[in-house]
Amino acid sequence: MSDQNSTSEHISSLKTSIGIWLALLAGTTLTVLAALVELGPFNIVVALLIATIKAILVVLFFMHVKYTHEKLTPLVIVSAIFFLFILLSLSMADYVTRLWR
């Protein structure tokens, strides 16, 4: 039984899961606190940076991507992010430059 399973699955350790959970809670507190400080245009940058770090922690540890042997999973994730980036950047390239003369 054990050698059948050891190749395909990872049982996440309690310590890691709780550590990630605490990091996510700390990230939430940090976002709220950072939003209350005047940083000019960097408020949104800091907010998105913290959100992205939290999202990466969830994907890698809670969604077990860090431990997967399936190489197609990271490929799917990276292409999803890539196409999202195309959607956002090309749309904004239009709206941001409309007033340029």
Place this chain on the structure above:
Amino acid sequence: MLTNAAAVDQHAHENPALLHHFASEEQQKNAASLGMWLFLAQEVMFFGGMFCAYLIYRYKYFGDFGSASQQLDLKLGAINTVVLICSSLTVVLAVRAVQLGRRKELVGWLLATILLGLVFLGIKADEYAEKFEKHHVPGASFSYHELLPSQEKLPPSDRRYADPHHAEMYFSLYFAMTGMHALHMVVGVGLFGFLTYMAWRGKYSPGYYTPIENAGLYWHFVDIVWIYLFPLLYLIDRHR
């Protein structure tokens, strides 16, 4: 012919959950997982369209969005973020419990996830009710008369108010995005209700728990969407 039948026979005895068109348990599990990730990739594009609309209007109506954002309850939004993060942990613990073959623990963590999901939806419903009371729901009865951010310090005659049409656009996006997110939560709670029933009947074991794993991936994805929605909707210009 005989060897073929013997091979099929052996295949069937390995694990009752292993379907005949897969060579091994690992292949079957990887195929199910990849399918789930592809589904999540199209969910990224689905929510991406709304995030794109948000980005464009926030860029155009920045001050009005700041004013409208401050009508939301920061405390409730933060509590809901914490609730969702906790529910993600209970999902991780549910997957761990089924991997270790602990049925009662699995049912317990699944129930905890449902409970946290319902707490989230309850708080969201309370926030929506407040929006109806304040006439901040886009439509015929929408009314908005609030200052732009950082106008309170100015003498009354110099104060500038947010454009109600721009604020209405903010609330349209607010309801579209949090509404779609809440709909995903409702689906997730239903899914976990079904899984709890099946887990209670002993359907899942360390040899077969793909539905728990994939529902977990879905739940974590919905959590990630909220991780972005919270700062984007609740935390615009809060420092003023």
